[in-house]
Amino acid sequence: MSDLNATAAALLGLLHDGPKTGGQLVAEAGERFGAFFSVTRSQVYRELPALADAGLLRLGKQGPRSSQQYVLTAAGKKAFKNWLLSEPGPDHLRSPLILRLVHAGSLTPKQRQNLIDSARATYGAEQDAARTAVKTAEDAYSKAVAEFGLAHAKAVLKLLDAIPHG
Numbered sequence: 027m028s029d030l031n032a033t034a035a036a037l038l039g040l041l042h043d044g045p046k047t048g049g050q051l052v053a054e055a056g057e058r059f060g061a062f063f064s065v066t067r068s069q070v071y072r073e074l075p076a077l078a079d080a081g082l083l084r085l086g087k088q089g090p091r092s093s094q095q096y097v098l099t100a101a102g103k104k105a106f107k108n109w110l111l112s113e114p115g116p117d118h119l120r121s122p123l124i125l126r127l128v129h130a131g132s133l134t135p136k137q138r139q140n141l142i143d144s145a146r147a148t149y150g151a152e153q154d155a156a157r158t159a160v161k162t163a164e165d166a167y168s169k170a171v172a173e174f175g176l177a178h179a180k181a182v183l184k185l186l187d188a189i190p191h192g
Contacts, residue, residue, distance in 0.1 A: 030109045033069050034077055038106040041098040045086040048074055049093060061152065061175035064120070077102065123182065127189070139191070146186050153179035 030038070040046065040054050048070050055065040074096055077083045082102035086095030098106075123145050130138045156176035163169035 033065055034073050035109040037073055038102050045095040045097045047093040047095050142186055149179045149182045
């Protein structure tokens with residue numbers, strides 16, 4: 027695997043902390059960087075065999091309910107480090123909410139309001155979680171990422187507040 031995609035790199039980064047199953051990787055990805063980089067279950071389970079085939083991971087212990095642990099190899103550590111040192115390129119925002127807002131004209135007024143109310147509740151909770159993450163961050167990088175999550179949640183709430191009611 028000559029060039030890692032961002033999802034593969036995210037998984038290798040999470041495996042630096044030790045062996046994990048696919049389910050554990052999905053959960054930890056959501057916790058650690060869900061505010062700015064989404065990783066779906068299907069992406070994880072598609073990437074893991076490819077990374078193992080490329081020699082960047084190896085199979086670890088068999089877990090409960092036939093879950094399979096994956097372990098980072100030396101080649102995986104090197105590939106991840108090379109990815110970290112490479113030029114990141116442009117960021118691409120993929121927001122299912124904003125995509126829905128773009129097409130909200132296809133909804134009834136009540137459906138649009140439900141969409142906005144639901145998003146407001148979701149991002150209000152994300153804002154609260156991000157505030158906690160800022161307060162509990164253990165280093166400057168974690169704090170900066172948590173502050174980004176907080177700013178993102180605030181920006182989405184501001185966007186929602188700018189939409190006229192009715």
